Amino acid sequence: MTGQLSRITNLWSKITVHSGHHVSRVVIESVRPLDCRAEETSPGRQITLTARHARANMDCQAIDVYDGLVEQVEIADDGNDQVTIRININHAVPWQMKSEPGMPGRTVLILSRAHLPAIFQSIILVLDPGHGGTDSGGRGPVDLLEKNVVLSMAAALEKVFTPLNVQIHCTRREDRELPVRDRYDFASRRKAHFYIGLHTHHSRDENAAGLAVYYNPAAPGSQLLARLAAEELVRKIKRPFRGISPDRQLSPLGGIPGITVEPVAISNWVEEGLLRNPTFYDKIALGVFNGLRRYIIESPYGNNARRKQKN
Amino acid sequence: MNITPYYPVPIRTHVISAEDDIVELAGRYTEGVAEPGDVIALAESVVAITQQRAVLPQDVRPGLLARFLCRFPGKHGSLATPPAMQLAIREVGTIRILLGCAAAATGRLVGKRGLFYRVAGQELALIDDVAGTMWPYEKHIILGPRKPDQIVDRIRRATGADAVIADVNDIKCVDILAASNPESGRIARESLRDNPFGNDDQQTPIVVIKVLAETPDRAA
Numbered sequence: 339m340t341g342q343l344s345r346i347t348n349l350w351s352k353i354t355v356h357s358g359h360h361v362s363r364v365v366i367e368s369v370r371p372l373d374c375r376a377e378e379t380s381p382g383r384q385i386t387l388t389a390r391h392a393r394a395n396m397d398c399q400a401i402d403v404y405d406g407l408v409e410q411v412e413i414a415d416d417g418n419d420q421v422t423i424r425i426n427i428n429h430a431v432p433w434q435m436k437s438e439p440g441m442p443g444r445t446v447l448i449l450s451r452a453h454l455p456a457i458f459q460s461i462i463l464v465l466d467p468g469h470g471g472t473d474s475g476g477r478g479p480v481d482l483l484e485k486n487v488v489l490s491m492a493a494a495l496e497k498v499f500t501p502l503n504v505q506i507h508c509t510r511r512e513d514r515e516l517p518v519r520d521r522y523d524f525a526s527r528r529k530a531h532f533y534i535g536l537h538t539h540h541s542r543d544e545n546a547a548g549l550a551v552y553y554n555p556a557a558p559g560s561q562l563l564a565r566l567a568a569e570e571l572v573r574k575i576k577r578p579f580r581g582i583s584p585d586r587q588l589s590p591l592g593g594i595p596g597i598t599v600e601p602v603a604i605s606n607w608v609e610e611g612l613l614r615n616p617t618f619y620d621k622i623a624l625g626v627f628n629g630l631r632r633y634i635i636e637s638p639y640g641n642n643a644r645r646k647q648k649n
Numbered sequence: 650m651n652i653t654p655y656y657p658v659p660i661r662t663h664v665i666s667a668e669d670d671i672v673e674l675a676g677r678y679t680e681g682v683a684e685p686g687d688v689i690a691l692a693e694s695v696v697a698i699t700q701q702r703a704v705l706p707q708d709v710r711p712g713l714l715a716r717f718l719c720r721f722p723g724k725h726g727s728l729a730t731p732p733a734m735q736l737a738i739r740e741v742g743t744i745r746i747l748l749g750c751a752a753a754a755t756g757r758l759v760g761k762r763g764l765f766y767r768v769a770g771q772e773l774a775l776i777d778d779v780a781g782t783m784w785p786y787e788k789h790i791i792l793g794p795r796k797p798d799q800i801v802d803r804i805r806r807a808t809g810a811d812a813v814i815a816d817v818n819d820i821k822c823v824d825i826l827a828a829s830n831p832e833s834g835r836i837a838r839e840s841l842r843d844n845p846f847g848n849d850d851q852q853t854p855i856v857v858i859k860v861l862a863e864t865p866d867r868a869a
Contacts (some may be wrong), residue, residue: 347661349661350852369682395678397661399663442656576784
């Protein structure tokens with residue numbers, strides 16, 4: 339092996355299941371085992387790993403994670419054979435560090451996500467993939483149809499929310515027509531705490547692109563929910579932002595905080611291409627999840643929803 | 650226990666641009682990691698980006714022929730947009746493209762695939778259409794790299810390790826564009842099947858394939 343230094347080559351993060359529980363795994367890869375210690379330098383906000391006799395061969399820019407617990411990971415090489423890795427988190431959680439020998443060797447920080455089900459417990463969420471049946475919605479310049487890609491978005495959202503004890507109700511799971519009014523009645527009958535409509539933008543202008551979120555003007559808090567969802571979606575999917583605005587079509591939802599998310603424009607060549615990548619749907623789902631998580635924690639309206647669910 | 654003595658070590662890089670020199674980058678990122686006997690593998694799209702081969706579709710004016718021909722490749726293929734087809738015409742010329750189309754049509758009749766690229770030029774298979782490359786190049790069409798043989802030779806001379814340029818996808822297809830020797834090509838073909846370059850935002854376009862005599866343990 340070259341020299342005596344540990345060479346840090348890569349850093350990545352993933353949500354996974356560890357001993358039956360969902361965790362965030364932050365993995366640092368190196369070509370020698372790291373001589374490393376970890377401490378919570380700012381409780382509930384930052385965990386710092388300090389590796390001695392190490393150098394960072396990898397790029398040292400901050401890495402965006404935004405998985406609902408881990409926000410960013412920063413790595414700094416001090417030039418004196420010491421590398422500092424700061425993991426920024428948004429909640430105080432139990433964590434542990436372990437080493438996995440091999441080539442590359444892995445130093446793994448395992449952070450519990452056990453607090454998240456408590457935040458979302460018994461929340462009733464209605465997902466409404468738009469269009470369906472003979473109503474195809476927007477059409478991509480190559481071949482994708484809006485009515486199909488929104489079903490994939492709903493499936494990705496369901497995958498994120500189901501382990502958190504959220505009660506998910508989908509207005510449709512297959513290719514069938516559904517009148518708009520029936521969708522809102524569906525949400526009312528299910529006593530939804532939140533409604534999320536899923537669409538894509540489409541335009542004759544093939545340069546039109548990016549993310550927009552619309553909200554139910556009849557429900558207090560919907561505007562805030564739209565803003566938080568948009569902020570988090572932009573961070574995850576890195577698309578241009580077309581803004582948030584009220585949508586009176588959502589008013590029949592009454593007091594249910596509701597938003598319609600258009601993550602991309604299907605009529606745009608590039609964004610239709612993005613919709614072919616399965617991991618893009620996971621990013622959309624995590625963006626919406628982060629927005630809803632922040633809404634429930636940070637806003638008085640979100641706290642109301644939590645109170646209602648307990649009653 | 651892993652029976653293969655080859656261990657891919659992906660290296661996370663900055664977002665590589667046309668300002669970068671790929672040989673200097675390979676040397677800098679693999680310093681202290683790659684040794685003689687190891688293989689430095691580079692993703693072909695990143696090599697192309699450093700050669701200013703990333704083109705914005707709005708900078709291409711597709712002609713009638715490109716607009717017509719782009720309807721025929723598979724919808725999920727690389728030449729499904731008029732700008733990408735126009736760039737293909739620019740790369741190999743109209744005649745080769747038309748001959749390739751004739752071969753592809755014949756191939757459809759006799760149930761044989763891949764004849765378009767065999768006749769028009771395998772380099773066209775390296776074109777990544779819009780959204781085919783990770784952020785921030787998703788808006789670009791990326792052409793295949795130029796003179797890959799010269800690049801791997803320069804990297805071998807600069808680092809002492811062998812080098813390959815590879816095109817890898819997620820269905821375990823590894824296409825070696827250039828290798829500093831045949832053995833390094835074989836090692837790369839075997840080691841890169843799980844696509845350590847990544848298909849999303851892993852940002853690991855350089856992979857050092859460690860060739861070890863001993864098998865390191867890997868915890869579960």
